[in-house]
Amino acid sequence: MRGIRHILILTAIICCNTLQAQEPSDSIPVVSSDSIPTVAPDSVSKPGRLPRKITPVDIDDQKPQITMHYYDKHGNALEEPVRFLAVLDTVTKPKSKPLYPLLNGASIGLNFGDAIFMACGQKYGGFDIWADMSLFNWFFPVVEFGVGFADSTPLKNNYTYKTSPSFYTKIGVNYNFMYKSDPAYQLFAGLRVGFSSFKYDVDNITISDDYWQETEHLSLRGLRASAVYGEFLIGIKVKIVGNFSLGWNGRYHMKFKVNSKSSSTPWYIPGYGANSPFSVAVSAIYSFGQKKRDPEEKK
Numbered sequence: 001m002r003g004i005r006h007i008l009i010l011t012a013i014i015c016c017n018t019l020q021a022q023e024p025s026d027s028i029p030v031v032s033s034d035s036i037p038t039v040a041p042d043s044v045s046k047p048g049r050l051p052r053k054i055t056p057v058d059i060d061d062q063k064p065q066i067t068m069h070y071y072d073k074h075g076n077a078l079e080e081p082v083r084f085l086a087v088l089d090t091v092t093k094p095k096s097k098p099l100y101p102l103l104n105g106a107s108i109g110l111n112f113g114d115a116i117f118m119a120c121g122q123k124y125g126g127f128d129i130w131a132d133m134s135l136f137n138w139f140f141p142v143v144e145f146g147v148g149f150a151d152s153t154p155l156k157n158n159y160t161y162k163t164s165p166s167f168y169t170k171i172g173v174n175y176n177f178m179y180k181s182d183p184a185y186q187l188f189a190g191l192r193v194g195f196s197s198f199k200y201d202v203d204n205i206t207i208s209d210d211y212w213q214e215t216e217h218l219s220l221r222g223l224r225a226s227a228v229y230g231e232f233l234i235g236i237k238v239k240i241v242g243n244f245s246l247g248w249n250g251r252y253h254m255k256f257k258v259n260s261k262s263s264s265t266p267w268y269i270p271g272y273g274a275n276s277p278f279s280v281a282v283s284a285i286y287s288f289g290q291k292k293r294d295p296e297e298k299k
Contacts, residue, residue: 098136099180105289106133109247113282123152124268138179144170148270158206161267166198168271183290184239192231196270199224225260227269229253245285253277
């Protein structure tokens with residue numbers, strides 16, 4: 001009986017193995033892409049060389065994006081296009097170069113600042129016209145011609161100072177800090193050298209003698225003087241409409257040389273002002289011949 005049992009078990013095992021070999025499989029074997037050799041073009045014609053493997057980086061969507069830059073952040077064209085990763089900063093240093101032509105128009109202005117102060121009670125002043133020329137919208141040579149006069153009794157002084165209308169002239173240059181911007185708007189600093197030759201009177205000079213209780217009145221008339229002085233100024237120019245603009249500037253004056261043919265020192269100098277070293281100028285300006293910048297050049 002035991003022998004028959006062993007024979008039956010052996011027969012069952014053989015039948016099971018036979019059925020498993022004949023049963024079709026539903027699963028598909030997975031083959032890794034790395035295990036499939038890819039033949040490079042240069043290896044097709046050369047048998048015997050192992051095929052070269054090509055990595056999938058060329059179709060990797062996660063790789064860093066690469067771009068080309070032709071301009072820096074200031075709008076200046078780069079000498080050569082720059083290829084860099086987007087996470088890097090390769091902006092070049094901005095160049096201080098002119099963007100406008102050498103001759104970029106001119107302006108004529110009328111300074112009426114002292115008219116405003118005279119309306120508020122000031123007894124002296126000057127009016128001048130001036131003209132400048134734009135060089136690259138950067139530097140502006142300037143020339144000024146004007147007339148100054150005075151008829152004032154200074155506070156805490158014992159005389160009346162009079163200057164008949166006298167001419168003065170100034171030459172200088174302005175530096176426009178906004179030379180890359182619209183020529184109708186400026187922020188500038190400038191220098192001037194001025195000259196004036198004039199006559200003046202000192203009237204009603206009052207001299208009191210407390211001891212003798214006497215008062216005398218004197219006058220000095222027909223006095224002559226000349227002066228050379230300098231100015232440093234800071235100002236702005238703003239377009240109002242069309243070619244018309246307004247300009248404001250504050251000035252600091254410095255006397256270089258004053259020649260007087262009397263012992264009296266001039267209280268007022270045409271173009272310079274009174275004893276205060278500060279003044280303010282307000283101008284109405286008409287500009288012409290200015291060229292507009294091509295929008296493509298901003299890049």
